[in-house]
Amino acid sequence: MATAVPAVDPAAYFEWLQRVGDNALILGHRVSEWCGHSPVLEEDIALANTALDLIGQCQLWLGLAGEVEGKGRNADALAYLRDAAQFRNVLLVERPNGDFGNTLMRQFLFDAWHHALLGALKSSSDPRVAEIAAKADKEVAYHLERSADLVIALGDGTEESHARMQKALNGLWAYTGELFLGDAVDEAIAQAAIAPLPQTLHAAWEATVTSVLTEATLTIPGKVWQHGVSGAGGGKRGVHSEHLGYILAEMQFLQRAYPGGTW
């Protein structure tokens, strides 16, 4: 079936799809690191579900990215054979896991944004995007419900759990600004009505985050320096933290060490 593909610069479209796909890939990878090491079996299983959802989403987004690029690269080729500078995920998702609270806080801050984004993408002008978003949105609605409730419970829980969650929030807050950073690529995508401008998601995100963090009795850091926003840096533009190199060294090891293998 021929789908109506919106008129948009393919290079910009490819760039944008990598951003969405790489966020899912890198966060899914980070979350999967917990498998076998979580504080309790039930959480181990739940977190693996989140990671599986994200890996599944990244396969769809990067698959579409490869299609749009038109050079015969599939999702695996993009995931396993690009170097760090070609990755387009935000810095937030490559932050190290830290303690379990840090992982949950990172998840919550991301989920709140992810949910807002996918909600908007469901009415994308590209039906392929709308279809992926419709599937992913159901998964992410659950991720958000779960991470929000855990953030609230741990903020409210004991003195120690409160202190740990506040510390996690303080450390991660400086990586939330990049989620709403828009550039020429985003302009082109918004023009074609494929996705909204990142800035337009801020109000919904802020409302979710403020309400949850308040209920969690945590203090929102307010205006602080935001990484990856000013200047030419930032993961969206391919300038990453040192952490991504290590993630890729691990993730891509087999494909790099045994080129041409069949797995």
Place this chain on the structure above:
Amino acid sequence: MYAQLVKAEGMKSPEEMTPEERAFQERIDRGEKIEPKEWMPEGYRKTLIRQIGQHAHSEVVGQLPEGNWITRAPTLERKAILLAKVQDEAGHGLYLYSAAETLGVSRDELIELLHAGKMKYSSIFNYPTLNWADIGAVGWLVDGAAIMNQVQLQKTSYGPYSRAMIRICKEESFHQRQGYDILMKMCLQGTQAQKDMAQDALNRFWYPALMMFGPSDKDSIHSAQSMAWKIKINTNDELRQKFVDQTVPQAEYLGLKVPDENLKWNEEKGGYDFSEPDWSEFFEVIAGNGPCNTERLEARVNAWEDGAWFRDGLMAHAKKQDARRAAARLAAE
């Protein structure tokens, strides 16, 4: 197996049994299931706690060697499959702990016993996974051996254990296949380097897999009692033979060589003759001297201790919420 060397309490002859014990044994002989809270000999209860607990610990520690490769899986699909597989192991641990809990022991108590070195887990998980083919070999051989045992245990006499096994067997049928599938890709379509990797994995995992069934127990009084109670259905030797007979043709299909010069089809017994594993190595691994014992236990202890604040935090919140709801009710009255 996942529960190796489980000590059963001493076996009694029908004459030595109390009337209650005799009636209990007759129920088992009739194929009735024993359910929680029903009368059972203390030895039956204790043996089951040891066996189910060890089985549960094995599932959870068993997450580690395979989890070791989740972040290095070679394709996105393999990553997802492996993650789902290792997640299942956590689930199986959970089901089994729940079964043990019906016998009057809490999950936390069992976990503390494992961490204190007072309960064991299967020897197999103290071997390292060194290359990607090991993940194939673990699924094929380790899960293959485990399934062989677990299929029998679906008929075990203790209801909750039997039901957990039924659920586990249903879920686990994909585990062995995904392992074999990894090796089929590498051996039948892969490069020479990949085939070498697969042979290396088989060389290292063959004997540890045979050890999973435990040493010969044909003369063991523990086994005789466990079999009378139907918490063990086959002898270790029977299962090991069945495993070898099933696995050798599968290795041949992959073009891999089983690392045993004495392996030979024996027409008379309708099975393979094969070499025994080095049982002194087995006892060393059980005693804590395997290649990964320290790391495996340390990883579990760290996960548990580092997660204490999380578990306590959620419990504290739940209690506060209860208190708030009670206060609200009171205020409304």
Place this chain on the structure above:
Amino acid sequence: MSSEWPLWEIFIRGQHGLNHRHVGSLHAPDADMAIRNARDVYTRRNEGVSIWVVKSNDITASAPSEKGPLFEPSNSKVYRHPTFFDIPAEVGHM
């Protein structure tokens, strides 16, 4: 000192409109988390459309020692089963 999360019994109604069925148990700090954990633990293979959770401690079970008086009397009420009655074949399906 850490306190263990309570144990919950999980009941799931599958796709086909049958009753909720006991599928197993798990630990959770409260009922809401028990439902979520049940979703993650017991419906990984598309097994359910509805979840009930009950604290294990809140379940009142019949005593095993009562098995005889509770269940055996119904053994002799064979007329409660349709097969008790012989209906001639010419009457047709009933």
